[in-house]
Amino acid sequence: MMVLPSLAFLTVFVFIPAITAALESLRVRARDNLGNYSYSFGVQNYINAITDPVVRSDIVFTIVISIVCVALVSVLSYAIALALRFGRGPAVRVLTRVYIIPLFIPSVIASYAMITFLANHGFVDSMLQQLGLPDGTFPRIVFDWKGIVITQVWLSLPFMTVLLTSVLQEISDTLVESARDVGATSWAIFRQIVLPLSLPGAAIGVTFIFLHVLGGFTVPYLLGPNAPQMLGVSMVAYMVNYYDRENASTQAMIIFLLSLVAAVYYVRQQFKREVR
Amino acid sequence: MAEVELRHVDKYYGSLKVVDDISFKLADHEFLALLGPSGCGKTTTLRMLGGFIHPDAGEILVDGVDITGVPPERRPTAMVFQNYALWPHMTVAENIGFGLRLRKMARAQVADKTAEILRVVGLERVERRYPAQLSGGQQQRVALARALVLGPQILLLDEPLSNLDAKLRVRMRDEIRRIQQDLQITTVYVTHDQEEALTMADRIAIMHQGRIQQIGNAVEVYERPQTTFVADFIGSSNFFAAQLACSNGATWAHVGQVSLPVEADGLADGTRVTVSVRPEDLEVVTAPGEGTFPIEDARLVNFGAYKRLLGRNSDIGEFEVRVGKDFVLADSKRPLYGRILRARAFTEL
Amino acid sequence: MALATGARPMSVPYAWGLSHPGMRRMLIRLLAGGLVVFVGVPLLTLVLWSFAGEWFWPAVVPTQFTTRWYQAVLENPRVIDAMILSFTIAPVVTLLTALISIPAGYAFARLNVPFRRVLLLLFLIPNAFPRIGLYVSLAVLYYQVGLIDTFWGVVFLHMIGTLVYMTWITTATFRSINPALEEAARDAGASPVRAFFAVVLPIAMPGIIVASLFSFLASLDEAQGTLVVGTPHFITMPVLMYTLISSFERPIAAVFSVLLTIPSLLLLFAAQRYLQSEYVAAGLGRI
Numbered sequence: 001m002m003v004l005p006s007l008a009f010l011t012v013f014v015f016i017p018a019i020t021a022a023l024e025s026l027r028v029r030a031r032d033n034l035g036n037y038s039y040s041f042g043v044q045n046y047i048n049a050i051t052d053p054v055v056r057s058d059i060v061f062t063i064v065i066s067i068v069c070v071a072l073v074s075v076l077s078y079a080i081a082l083a084l085r086f087g088r089g090p091a092v093r094v095l096t097r098v099y100i101i102p103l104f105i106p107s108v109i110a111s112y113a114m115i116t117f118l119a120n121h122g123f124v125d126s127m128l129q130q131l132g133l134p135d136g137t138f139p140r141i142v143f144d145w146k147g148i149v150i151t152q153v154w155l156s157l158p159f160m161t162v163l164l165t166s167v168l169q170e171i172s173d174t175l176v177e178s179a180r181d182v183g184a185t186s187w188a189i190f191r192q193i194v195l196p197l198s199l200p201g202a203a204i205g206v207t208f209i210f211l212h213v214l215g216g217f218t219v220p221y222l223l224g225p226n227a228p229q230m231l232g233v234s235m236v237a238y239m240v241n242y243y244d245r246e247n248a249s250t251q252a253m254i255i256f257l258l259s260l261v262a263a264v265y266y267v268r269q270q271f272k273r274e275v276r
Numbered sequence: 277m278a279e280v281e282l283r284h285v286d287k288y289y290g291s292l293k294v295v296d297d298i299s300f301k302l303a304d305h306e307f308l309a310l311l312g313p314s315g316c317g318k319t320t321t322l323r324m325l326g327g328f329i330h331p332d333a334g335e336i337l338v339d340g341v342d343i344t345g346v347p348p349e350r351r352p353t354a355m356v357f358q359n360y361a362l363w364p365h366m367t368v369a370e371n372i373g374f375g376l377r378l379r380k381m382a383r384a385q386v387a388d389k390t391a392e393i394l395r396v397v398g399l400e401r402v403e404r405r406y407p408a409q410l411s412g413g414q415q416q417r418v419a420l421a422r423a424l425v426l427g428p429q430i431l432l433l434d435e436p437l438s439n440l441d442a443k444l445r446v447r448m449r450d451e452i453r454r455i456q457q458d459l460q461i462t463t464v465y466v467t468h469d470q471e472e473a474l475t476m477a478d479r480i481a482i483m484h485q486g487r488i489q490q491i492g493n494a495v496e497v498y499e500r501p502q503t504t505f506v507a508d509f510i511g512s513s514n515f516f517a518a519q520l521a522c523s524n525g526a527t528w529a530h531v532g533q534v535s536l537p538v539e540a541d542g543l544a545d546g547t548r549v550t551v552s553v554r555p556e557d558l559e560v561v562t563a564p565g566e567g568t569f570p571i572e573d574a575r576l577v578n579f580g581a582y583k584r585l586l587g588r589n590s591d592i593g594e595f596e597v598r599v600g601k602d603f604v605l606a607d608s609k610r611p612l613y614g615r616i617l618r619a620r621a622f623t624e625l
Numbered sequence: 626m627a628l629a630t631g632a633r634p635m636s637v638p639y640a641w642g643l644s645h646p647g648m649r650r651m652l653i654r655l656l657a658g659g660l661v662v663f664v665g666v667p668l669l670t671l672v673l674w675s676f677a678g679e680w681f682w683p684a685v686v687p688t689q690f691t692t693r694w695y696q697a698v699l700e701n702p703r704v705i706d707a708m709i710l711s712f713t714i715a716p717v718v719t720l721l722t723a724l725i726s727i728p729a730g731y732a733f734a735r736l737n738v739p740f741r742r743v744l745l746l747l748f749l750i751p752n753a754f755p756r757i758g759l760y761v762s763l764a765v766l767y768y769q770v771g772l773i774d775t776f777w778g779v780v781f782l783h784m785i786g787t788l789v790y791m792t793w794i795t796t797a798t799f800r801s802i803n804p805a806l807e808e809a810a811r812d813a814g815a816s817p818v819r820a821f822f823a824v825v826l827p828i829a830m831p832g833i834i835v836a837s838l839f840s841f842l843a844s845l846d847e848a849q850g851t852l853v854v855g856t857p858h859f860i861t862m863p864v865l866m867y868t869l870i871s872s873f874e875r876p877i878a879a880v881f882s883v884l885l886t887i888p889s890l891l892l893l894f895a896a897q898r899y900l901q902s903e904y905v906a907a908g909l910g911r912i
Contacts, residue, residue, distance in 0.1 A: 006729040006792060010747070013785050017762035018754050024762075080660065083653045091650070091657040098660050104889035105668070106846035108866045109882040116674060116875065117667035121682045130685055154663070186649070208752070215755025217849040222870060232757045236853075239761050252758025263753035328808050348811040355812045361805035365827045374823070375813030426813065 018256070024249035045250040054227070059254060061228035065145060065220075066213040069152045070206050073160050076153065077205075081164035082190070086176070103158035111222040114151045115142050147223035148230070152213050160205045167201030168194070207262045214262075215255050231255050278339045278352060278429040278462055279304055280325070285334030287320055294320050296486035298334070307456055307463045309477035311470060313509070317486040318466045319358075319434055325464060326355045326432050338430065354428035358435045360419040362407035368394075368418050369403035375426045393425040396455060413444050420452070424459065431456065431463040437472065449476055470510050474498070482506050500539070504624050507552040514553045514595040520545060520621060529621055532591030534569045540621040549621040555598040557618040560585060562606075568613040576605055587614065668886075674879035694876040703865065704881070711862040712888075714776070715844040718783040722791050722840050725784075727833065730795025731821070735804070752789060759785070760850035767854055779855045783847050787840040794839075798832030799825065842889055 028044040049055045080099050083092060102110065117123045118141040125138040141147050171194060179189045220230040229237075231251050238248035280302040287295035295317045302308050310318040323329045325336060327348035336344045343351055362371050372393060373386045381389075394400060397417040407415055416436055423431060436452070437445045453476045456463050467473055473480045474494045481491045482505070490502045501507035504515060518529035520538075522545040529538045529551050538551060561568060571587035578601075585597045585605075597614060674680070678689030698704050763782060764773065772778035802825055810820035826833075848863035855864060862885050869878040 005725045006788060007747070009725060009781075009784065009788060013763065013781055014754070014759065017759050017766055020766065021754075021758060021762040079656055083656055087649065087653045089650060089653070091654045094657045095653075095660060098657070098664050100893070101664050101668075104842060104893045105886055106842075106848070106863055106889070108846070108848045108863045108870075109671070109885055110667075112866065112870055112878060112882055113667040113671045115870070116670045116879070123666070123670045123685070126682060126685050129682075154667075157664075211752060215757060217757040221849075222867075232755060235755075235758055236761060240853075245765070248761060249758075252755055252761070255755040255758060256753060259753040259755065326808075326812060328811075347817075348808065349814045349816055353812070355809070357805045357809060359803070359805060361803065361809040363806060363809070363824055363828075374810070374815075378814045378819070422809075422813070 021249040021252045021256075024245050025253040027246050029246055045246055046254070049247070049250050049254060055234075055251070057228045058231055058234050058251075061145070062214060062231045062255070063258065065148055065152075065230060066210050069149050069156065069213045070210050072149065072153045073156045073209055074202065074206060077157060077160035077164050078202075080157075080161050081168050082194070084161075084165055085168040085171075099161050100158045102155050105155075107155055107218045108222070110155055111151055111219050114147060114154065114223060118142050118147060118150065142223055144225050148220050151219045151223055152216065155219070156209045156212065160209060163205040164198065164202060167198045171197050203265075207265060210262050211259045214259055279337075280430055280462055280464070281335075281337040281340075282321070282325075283335045283337070285321070285324060285331045285336065287317070287324065287329065288332050294486050295324070295331070298483075298486075298488055300481060300488065300491055302462055302464070304462060305460045307453070307465065307476060307478045309473035309480045310464060310466045310483055311468070311473040311480050311509075312483035313468055315485075316483040318468075318483050321483075322355075322432050322434055322464060322466045325430070326353050327351045352429035353432055354423035354426055354430070355432040355434065356416075356419045356423050356436045358438065360407070360415045360436075362415055362418055362422075364407055366406075367403065368399075368405055368407070368410070371407070371418060372422045372425050375422070389425055390421075393421045396424065396458075397421045398451065412440055413448065416440065416448065420455070424455070424461075429462065431461045433463065433465045435467055437467075437469075445472075452476065474510070482509060484509075501552070501620065502622075504550050504552060504622050507620065507622070511554055512596070514555065514558075514592075515550055516592045516595075518549055518551045518621070520547045520549055527621070529619070534589070534591045536567060536616045536619055538619045538621040543621060543623060547621075547623060550624055551619050551621050553595070553616050553619045555584060555596045557616065558595070558597040559615050559617060560597055560599060560603075561613050561615060562610065564613050565615075568615045571612040571614050574605060574612050576603070587612070589614070671879045671882045674875050675883050677876050677879075694880045698877060698880045698884070703860070707860050707862045707865045708884070710859060711845055714780055714783065714861060715841050718780055718787055718844040719837050719840045721780070722784055722787040723833070723837055726788055726792040726795050729792050731799050731825070733792070733796040734799035734802075756786070757849050760853050763850070764853045773854060774856065774858050776859060779851055779859050779861070782850045782854050783844045785850075786847065787843050790843070791836045791840050794836035795829070795833060798829045798836075801832075802828050838892055842892065845885070845888065 025045055026041055026043065028040050028042040029038075049059070080095055083095055087095075105113075115122070119125070120138055120140065120142070122142070128138060129135065139146075141150065175193055175197075176189055179193055184192070215232055216230065217232040217236065220233050221236075224230060224233060231254065235248045235251040235255075238244045238251065281300070283299050285295055285298045286293065298317075298321055300308070310321060312318050320329060324331050327343075327346060331344060334344075335342050338352060363374070366374070369387070369390050372390045376386045376389060390403065394402065397420050399414060399417050399421070402410065402414065402418070407418065410418065416439075419436070433452070437448055440448060449472055465473075465477065477494070479491055479493050480497050482489045482497060484505050490497055490506045492500075497506060497510050501510060501513075504513075507513045508515070516531060518531040518534075520540060520543055521528045521530055522540075527538055527540040527543070528535055529540075529549060531551075536551075538549075540549070543549065560571070564570070569589050569592065571585075571589060574585055574587045576599075577584045577586060580601070582601050583599050583603050585599050585603070586594070587597070588594050595614075673687055675694060676690045676692065677687035678691035678693075680687035680689075760782065763785075767773040767778050772781070806824050806828070807817075807820045810824045811817065815823060845861075846863060847861070848867060851859070851861050852864050852867060855861065862881070866878065866881060866885065869881055872878075
């Protein structure tokens with residue numbers, strides 16, 4: 001059958017590693033007084049992860065950052081998509097050309113660009129300096145959660161905007177015109193017509209961006225603080241620095257389980273649309 | 277140019293039987309219309325003829341040869357699809373020439389045949405255009421040309437005129453029929469429009485819920501419908517319940533005060549029946565007489581070329597009578613009476 | 626909600642805020658301007674750095690411009706190797722992904738519904754598992770089977786990301802093609818295979834090209850997994866970036882960024898035709 005090669009590939013390269021990670025997360029390492037290691041099956045790793053203050057704060061940090069990123073991207077993308085859908089004039093043409101650019105910039109480069117742009121003594125800092133801002137008052141953005149958020153928003157913008165644009169395309173002009181006809185303000189039209197109709201499609205974008213940021217590595221690695229860390233970074237540290245496969249796998253599984261919630265939601269949304 | 281036969285063909289979608297024991301035989305050169313409301317199974321039947329759907333039971337034969345298992349590319353059929361299915365990335369010439377080039381025909385020959393078939397369907401100088409640049413009517417002709425150019429033995433048409441406006445539809449109807457007769461191709465034509473079926477086909481098969489209710493020519497299905505569905509679907513009919521009384525070779529139907537002779541095709545005395553009366557087989561008179569019944573609540577509806585009088589009778593119920601366009605209702609105090617000139621009786625109730 | 630008489634309500638407030646067309650235009654202009662700054666200036670900064678002869682705090686632009694960094698980079702054998710590797714791996718990845726996902730996408734598009742849902746789920750799971758976690762586990766696996774630090778090891782890792790995405794888009798593209806077009810081809814005498822190549826594939830081509838474009842870019846961009854699996858011998862351009870960023874040679878890293886971005890931007894301009902929102906959104910937003 002035609003699907004076999006892709007299934008085979010996925011099995012080998014995705015399912016096996018994923019299952020391996022799952023199994024490893026359940027492998028609990030104990031050390032006795034003589035320094036000997038023994039392994040057993042159990043959920044102790046998960047309990048450790050949740051009770052350990054460092055790991056716990058990492059988990060919370062990861063979730064909060066992901067939510068913040070998604071919220072900001074949604075607002076910004078909606079603004080752009082609405083302007084593209086209902087706006088006119090040269091400014092709209094500019095928007096059309098510009099919003100898609102981050103899609104073509106590799107995340108490593110985007111991260112680096114943001115570093116030079118937003119670092120202390122970086123571009124923005126020097127601009128503000130020229131305008132009279134005293135040295136040292138520029139807030140820490142790079143190597144801070146703000147850097148992660150700004151860069152992830154920057155990178156996710158095209159994807160969400162394209163998605164919203166296509167969703168808004170399906171809202172016919174006559175729907176908006178009839179609302180205007182009875183006297184609705186633009187804000188009312190947005191809140192009561194555009195938003196409800198576009199939300200199912202927008203939810204898909206939200207899901208994907210949430211998953212993407214939740215499990216991200218490059219951006220938080222290059223731009224994030226040392227503590228708290230996003231789980232993607234700490235997982236690699238555990239693996240590469242401490243050779244602690246069990247805890248690294250546990251953190252991967254935690255991200256996976258969090259992602260599953262969002263993924264299940266996406267799949268159910270899809271089925272609802274297909275039934276329709 | 278071939279005989280087509282379907283024998284006891286069934287098709288299920290899940291547990292729903294969409295085609296139920298369909299059998300018919302088409303003679304060579306014959307034009308058969310599959311007529312019925314949407315969902316009656318006519319398109320499914322056509323697609324089984326074309327080879328796109330496989331029947332769950334029964335056989336399909338062409339010239340006596342069983343082709344039930346033969347894939348579409350090897351069948352002697354050619355189909356004109358409902359939305360034309362013209363390939364958007366090919367020009368008109370390429371669309372038509374596709375099948376010819378598959379058969380390794382020489383370029384020059386392909387061009388000749390293409391030009392010729394375009395002339396047959398009444399299109400000129402469109403070879404280099406793309407389907408998107410054509411009007412609906414032109415696209416329809418290209419679809420027809422594409423099917424015909426291969427010289428198929430059987431032509432299948434799936435509601436080809438449903439996307440055209442009324443006047444164009446009438447014109448294309450005559451064209452298709454003319455082409456079919458010129459080329460003498462055995463044709464199966466699916467439609468939900470009875471006018472198309474009545475004007476174009478040699479025989480009409482009326483389908484309902486997967487079964488064929490009746491096959492016959494236009495006169496047969498109109499004058500002698502065999503079921504209430506056919507009587508209602510072709511033309512229009514008034515229906516009411518009655519009881520049969522047979523005596524001296526004459527069959528009458530009685531309900532309340534109303535009695536009338538009916539065509540009952542051998543039904544027994546005393547049978548409960550549904551009587552069907554066409555609006556044009558009723559007349560309106562101003563005085564009671566032999567076989568008349570009173571009309572209450574009379575009102576007129578104007579159809580331009582004729583009018584309809586809507587009325588009610590306590591035994592018959594609501595009914596319609598077709599009257600001339602100059603008919604007027606005199607003052608409302610004057611009583612009116614109706615008389616049935618011709619009626620049929622069915623056992624379905 | 627429409628008024629029965631068709632008269633306009635007398636109490637319509639004078640349009641203000643978002644309803645006022647002038648205000649709207651200004652807001653859109655602000656948005657456009659803001660976006661240009663937000664998107665463009667960071668990239669501009671990199672370009673400036675790549676030409677920076679002398680640039681010290683707190684100057685806003687370099688005080689001296691030079692091209693010596695470009696020379697240094699383009700003559701550096703490590704850089705040349707990384708570029709060649711990246712541009713070798715990306716086409717291989719794209720081609721293999723296309724070969725695998727086009728039939729799969731077609732099968733999904735024409736397959737029966739219940740089966741399809743299960744397989745859909747199966748294809749979505751890779752997206753839910755954090756990529757980096759997957760790569761790390763994969764690295765362990767690679768080590769056991771000897772795929773670590775190999776060309777094909779890197780290629781297969783790239784394909785994980787591209788395969789899911791590309792199958793998704795090809796499925797959506799094939800689904801949007803009316804099956805009657807294929808039936809008409811078969812009716813004219815074409816075998817199913819012939820019908821696919823003569824009718825389905827040409828019509829699906831724009832969508833497939835868009836998807837391939839993104840696969841190509843994704844492969845060029847792939848850093849985190851390649852870092853884990855390709856060292857020390859298979860260093861692609863993005864992986865080299867990692868080390869350059871930490872080594873603090875700002876102009877060198879900037880030059881490198883510009884070089885790495887050029888192919889992407891070239892593809893962007895070349896594909897303007899295909900990048901209408903219907904095609905892209907068709908893949909991204911639907912399945």
